[in-house]
Structure formats: structure tokens, C-alpha cells
Amino acid sequence: MxxxxxxxxxxxxxxxxxxxxxxxxxxxxxxxxxxxxxxxxxxxxxxxxxxxxxxxxxxxxxxxxxxxxxxxxxxxxxxxxxxxxxxxxxxxxxxxxxxxxxxxxxxxxxxxxxxxxxxxxxxxxxxxxxxxxxxxxxxxxxxxxGALRELVKKCKAGDKKLSPFEIMKLKMIHGIELPDDLLDEQDVIISDGGSPVDGVDIFNVLEQLKKVYSVILDRDCYAYWDTIASYDFDSGEGYFDLLKSSHMLKVPDGLRDFTTLDNAYARRVWKSGVNYKSxxxxxxxxxxxxxxxxxxxxxxxxxxxxxxxxxxxxxxxxxxxx
Ligand SMILES: [Fe+2]
The missing domain is CATH 3.60.130.10 (Clavaminate synthase-like)
Known part of the structure; x- marks a missing residue:
């Protein structure tokens, strides 16, 4: 069959x-x-x-x-x-x-x-x-x-009371905005993110997607951010299939490993299982x-x-x- x-x-x-x-x-x-x-x-x-x-x-x-x-x-x-x-x-x-x-x-x-x-x-x-x-x-x-996740930095501060300077440091260096970017139980920790503030742990995590407001369309929508698309192996494979089926892929002689064509391959950390075309x-x-x-x-x-x-x-x- x-x-x-x-x-x-x-x-x-x-x-x-x-x-x-x-x-x-x-x-x-x-x-x-x-x-x-x-x-x-x-x-x-x-x-x-x-x-x-x-x-x-x-x-x-x-x-x-x-x-x-x-x-x-x-x-x-x-x-x-x-x-x-x-x-x-x-x-x-x-x-x-x-x-x-x-x-x-x-x-x-x-x-x-x-x-x-x-x-x-x-x-x-x-x-x-x-x-x-x-x-x-x-x-x-x-x-x-619903199958996709975004790779972001989040932190865990425990009982520590952060000073305004420390909060600014987290935002400037890691783009962490508090309290929104406190680690929660839905997040999947991928790696240690390296902290510039004593007593604060920073992690690279996969978080669930949220819609973002489009100023142009005046409504909330999902975007396929670089921080989603470049960290999922299925994004690279889906795009590879698209180029191949459109006869737009250039392949050097003797190439066996097609992942070497993917500009984002080195950043990928997980497989979402997403149906790319959908x-x-x-x-x-x-x-x-x-x-x-x-x-x-x-x-x-x-x-x-x-x-x-x-x-x-x-x-x-x-x-x-x-
Ligand atoms: Fe771009």
C-alpha cells in the first residue's frame, strides 16, 4: 500500500x-x-x-x-x-x-x-x-x-531580589524581560545560557508559541521567527524538500551529506515533527x-x-x- x-x-x-x-x-x-x-x-x-x-x-x-x-x-x-x-x-x-x-x-x-x-x-x-x-x-x-517551539532565554532568580541595574543588565545582554521571561514548567531547557548576574540562572529554552500583533494587518498572528525556524531540524528538511521538488537545488558533485547545504544547520537543536507544508x-x-x-x-x-x-x-x- x-x-x-x-x-x-x-x-x-x-x-x-x-x-x-x-x-x-x-x-x-x-x-x-x-x-x-x-x-x-x-x-x-x-x-x-x-x-x-x-x-x-x-x-x-x-x-x-x-x-x-x-x-x-x-x-x-x-x-x-x-x-x-x-x-x-x-x-x-x-x-x-x-x-x-x-x-x-x-x-x-x-x-x-x-x-x-x-x-x-x-x-x-x-x-x-x-x-x-x-x-x-x-x-x-x-x-x-501547536507543534512548534521558539528558542528563547529565560531565567530563574529564586528568592533573590534584583536591583534595577541587574534587571537592565539581563535585558541588555540577554533580552530577558522580567517578569515575563521567568522560567516556567512548560519550558524545555536545552542548555545553560551563562548569567551576568550572581544568583540568577539563565537557560536556553524551547517555549510554546504566542501570536504577535501585526501593525500592518491589525490582528494577532503567528510568525515563523528565525528563533523557531533555525532551531528545528524539520524546518531545514522541509525547506530542502521544497527546493528539491521545485528543481531549484544546486548540489556539488559527490555530495553525500545534504545537511551541509543548510545555512542554519549548526544551530538546530530539536525535531518538532511539524508538517512543514501546512x-x-x-x-x-x-x-x-x-x-x-x-x-x-x-x-x-x-x-x-x-x-x-x-x-x-x-x-x-x-x-x-x-
Ligand atoms: Fe532573514
Missing amino acids: NTLFEDPEAVRAIPEDTTKLVVLDESVIERVGRIVLALKNDQVVLVRDVTQKDADDIMFSVARHFGLDNKLEVEAGFASVKGHRENVGKYFMTVNKREDYHFIPAHCEGSSRMRMQLASFYAVENTTDGGASILLNINDESAEW LFKSKLTQTLMAGDLVFMNNLSWAHSTSNWSPHSGRRKVLAAFA
Whole structure:
């Protein structure tokens, strides 16, 4: 008996739905208004032939419309402080480094603590034989969200009374907000988190997901945060299967271990057993060209990049978040 055909979910591919893409060329006036409207309809917007300076200006105007201009400034300011990105222009920054043949599995930028609402990508150049952006629209109603967990830092302070300085230290160094981030019995401890405060134990834990308020959609929704997607082995496997079934996977000669293609593999710590395809309603696949500027809701859309053959061309895509 072929069990594959007994389960409709197992054979369902994530459909490509181009009705969720709005393309604006340079002839369109009122571009910001059109972008805002499309985002409120939970669509992705692709603006063609934009200069890098205009990309900064348009991003600022869109962010300001949703009251996210301060967040945009803060995220741009933090980019180089964290050390893994470099600022380019005012708000855009380089994307994370990757090894040859690495793909970037689907994720929403950041974590439920950072709550980045708006994501934008700008292509300076892209001449490789891959490097497609695959954007996945999250299926908020799937029961599968119950199977997922987010990796966060939490602490146990016992009877210790923390000073305001110690509370600030926990927030600045580990992003721990008290009393919300006190360890509770639902949390699964993964490892010791290293504490900067005497008498306080910090742990890396898997916690149950909570919905986050989307400023753009004016409702609570599940997001597939990096802190969920990059720590679950099934996220990497699900994305690998997606690339393979879409014939978008580049594989070096003689490769046996496919996990070496997964940019997030070293961070993964557990297997959720999630039905990956059920997390998404549809997808959009776009190979960005020089001057392409893309906007999406960072909560309702996950972004990812297919891999490419080394030396097949150059790819420089910048990102901005608010
Ligand atoms: Fe990302």
C-alpha cells in the first residue's frame, strides 16, 4: 500500500500564487500609497528600477505610514553593533554571510521579542544561476503551530531580589524581560545560557508559541521567527524538500551529506515533527534583478533564498527591517 497517497497533506505542494504579488514600475505615481495598500491586503510588493537612495526613501515613507520609523532607525543602528551585518546607505544592510552552496531556509526576521513588522529587500546585483527569493505566506490557521517551539532565554532568580541595574543588565545582554521571561514548567531547557548576574540562572529554552500583533494587518498572528525556524531540524528538511521538488537545488558533485547545504544547520537543536507544508498557504518565487525593491509583512511572510553554483555570478541583496 502506498501510504503517501493516504495523506493529502503529504502530497500537497505549497502552491505558487502570483495574485499575491503587486509589481510597480517607475511609471507608477503614488508608489508609497500603492505599497501601503498592498501590504494591508497581505500582498508582497515588487518595485522595479529603484536606485539605492530611493530604496532608503521609500522604505522610510512606508515605515512611517505604519508608525515604524523609529523601529527602522533602531534596527539600522543595531545592524553593525551586532557584528554580522554592515550598513549600506541609511536603512539597508548586508545579509548574513553564507558558505558556497548554502541555502537560507524560510524564516521571519528576528524573534517574538524583537517583533520586526516590516521587511524589505533591495537587489544591487544578482547574476548567479540560483539565488531566488522564495517568499512563503504563513497559514495562520494551521493546527501545526501547536507543534512548534521558539528558542528563547529565560531565567530563574529564586528568592533573590534584583536591583534595577541587574534587571537592565539581563535585558541588555540577554533580552530577558522580567517578569515575563521567568522560567516556567512548560519550558524545555536545552542548555545553560551563562548569567551576568550572581544568583540568577539563565537557560536556553524551547517555549510554546504566542501570536504577535501585526501593525500592518491589525490582528494577532503567528510568525515563523528565525528563533523557531533555525532551531528545528524539520524546518531545514522541509525547506530542502521544497527546493528539491521545485528543481531549484544546486548540489556539488559527490555530495553525500545534504545537511551541509543548510545555512542554519549548526544551530538546530530539536525535531518538532511539524508538517512543514501546512505552515504556508502559498509561495512567491522571484529572482531579484538589479534595482528590484521588495516589501512584505515580516509576520505573515517568511523569506528564504535558494542556493547557487559558486562563481556562476555575483549576488548582492540588501535588507532593511522595521
Ligand atoms: Fe532573514
